[in-house]
Amino acid sequence: MTSQNDAPAHPRRGWADKRQAIIRGARTVFGRDGYAGIDAIATEAGVSTRTIYNHFQDKEQLFSCAIQESAVQVRDALVEQMSRHLDTVTDLEADLLALAHAWVASMAQFPDHFALVRLMTAEANRFPAEALDAWQELGPRAARAALAHHLGLLAGRGLLEIGDPDRAARHFHLLVFAEVTERSHHGAVPLDEAVITEIITAGVRTFLRGHIPPPGAGRQQ
Amino acid sequence: MTSQNDAPAHPRRGWADKRQAIIRGARTVFGRDGYAGIDAIATEAGVSTRTIYNHFQDKEQLFSCAIQESAVQVRDALVEQMSRHLDTVTDLEADLLALAHAWVASMAQFPDHFALVRLMTAEANRFPAEALDAWQELGPRAARAALAHHLGLLAGRGLLEIGDPDRAARHFHLLVFAEVTERSHHGAVPLDEAVITEIITAGVRTFLRGHIPPPGAGRQQ
DNA sequence: ATGAAGTTGCAATGCACGTTGTACTCTACC
DNA sequence: GGTAGAGTACAACGTGCATTGCAACTTCAT
Numbered sequence: 001m002t003s004q005n006d007a008p009a010h011p012r013r014g015w016a017d018k019r020q021a022i023i024r025g026a027r028t029v030f031g032r033d034g035y036a037g038i039d040a041i042a043t044e045a046g047v048s049t050r051t052i053y054n055h056f057q058d059k060e061q062l063f064s065c066a067i068q069e070s071a072v073q074v075r076d077a078l079v080e081q082m083s084r085h086l087d088t089v090t091d092l093e094a095d096l097l098a099l100a101h102a103w104v105a106s107m108a109q110f111p112d113h114f115a116l117v118r119l120m121t122a123e124a125n126r127f128p129a130e131a132l133d134a135w136q137e138l139g140p141r142a143a144r145a146a147l148a149h150h151l152g153l154l155a156g157r158g159l160l161e162i163g164d165p166d167r168a169a170r171h172f173h174l175l176v177f178a179e180v181t182e183r184s185h186h187g188a189v190p191l192d193e194a195v196i197t198e199i200i201t202a203g204v205r206t207f208l209r210g211h212i213p214p215p216g217a218g219r220q221q
Numbered sequence: 222m223t224s225q226n227d228a229p230a231h232p233r234r235g236w237a238d239k240r241q242a243i244i245r246g247a248r249t250v251f252g253r254d255g256y257a258g259i260d261a262i263a264t265e266a267g268v269s270t271r272t273i274y275n276h277f278q279d280k281e282q283l284f285s286c287a288i289q290e291s292a293v294q295v296r297d298a299l300v301e302q303m304s305r306h307l308d309t310v311t312d313l314e315a316d317l318l319a320l321a322h323a324w325v326a327s328m329a330q331f332p333d334h335f336a337l338v339r340l341m342t343a344e345a346n347r348f349p350a351e352a353l354d355a356w357q358e359l360g361p362r363a364a365r366a367a368l369a370h371h372l373g374l375l376a377g378r379g380l381l382e383i384g385d386p387d388r389a390a391r392h393f394h395l396l397v398f399a400e401v402t403e404r405s406h407h408g409a410v411p412l413d414e415a416v417i418t419e420i421i422t423a424g425v426r427t428f429l430r431g432h433i434p435p436p437g438a439g440r441q442q
Numbered sequence: 443a444t445g446a447a448g449t450t451g452c453a454a455t456g457c458a459c460g461t462t463g464t465a466c467t468c469t470a471c472c
Numbered sequence: 473g474g475t476a477g478a479g480t481a482c483a484a485c486g487t488g489c490a491t492t493g494c495a496a497c498t499t500c501a502t
Contacts, residue, residue, distance in 0.1 A: 037459060048480045122343030124409030167423050170400060178399040179391060188345030202388050210427040258489060269450045
């Protein structure tokens, strides 16, 4: 599925380095300036324009590669945070809050990535469907699956009551992440720390009300 | 705040008509083709390119006007649906479900508008902050305030238990709307009816679990 | 009717940019 | 150390497009 955008094997040393530099430059420039000119990317990457076209078919393919690489990186960060906060849970609410804060912090840590996502979304009508799917699979869906896995384990320990772990993961994501995303315009406008805390606190509370087992036994409409 | 984009009073008859035609054409073309050429808009509106520049300073101002007008229209539709479904509530869950379905249907009814929103979001970094604010105030914030009002009334009748009506409105919006928005890429990719129903049903259920008064008395958490 | 205001079609300007070709240089490998 | 495979600088091409000027034409208020 990512076949078209995978880095082809290549004998020459340093080749992959150039490719990496270009992709990184593309991510930076696309993130900062929008769907900007190739020249800016070449400058940012310390590479000639011609080299970019030696590595990539055209601007669009470069963009696809950039967003895919970026998505993997962000996903890894999110997954790592889940492990850190949910592997050993003592106080569930506190740990969920900590995870939520860590996620939101990631948004500030990878501003370029989220700018790319915004660009892609804006062009969703005209963007190649395979690239859209590839991104969703590599990024959001994978992250959500990881969260679902963790929530499922917590449910197994009796700390949560969950019908469908994947749906629970989506709801958690929506309540703590989607609102921050929306309010900050996908990270474009920074949000007050107090506002973030308020959103997260309320979101986690609503989530838990919907997914905490009743104090006594184990049934609930 | 919208002063810059309001239609200036004008003696001449037919003037406002042209302006309207241009704005409508802009919305259609921007929505369909992205941040497209002025010529396309002129053709769509049945107007000469030059006339557009007689009415608007530049493309950007035209875009701002288009999205503001569009936002008001969509907001009115959403508000009207709230009245229809929440003014006389018999079965709360059923009515909320109906409202949610109506909202999602609106997304399909105003595809151009949501494409405009996507465009604006993609450019959020570089878009004039006042225009961004004007849109948020006219559209999403107003709609959410209306929903908060309705939910507050329902809480007054004892059908819901709500701390902050505005927060409850946000959570409802997130659980039933944000996910559809995200999954369909802001309406760019149509969603299966079954998927929509599943999302809405689960969202309303989680919402109600968090905001329904306990069967017995009136305290909770 | 008449003149001012608005509209139109057209051309022109000017710029930004994707993409490619070419000739030269560099460098990793043998 | 030589050579083939990369990279680079540079220029050129073509295009698309926002924006403006202009002269002729239409429309509306009085």
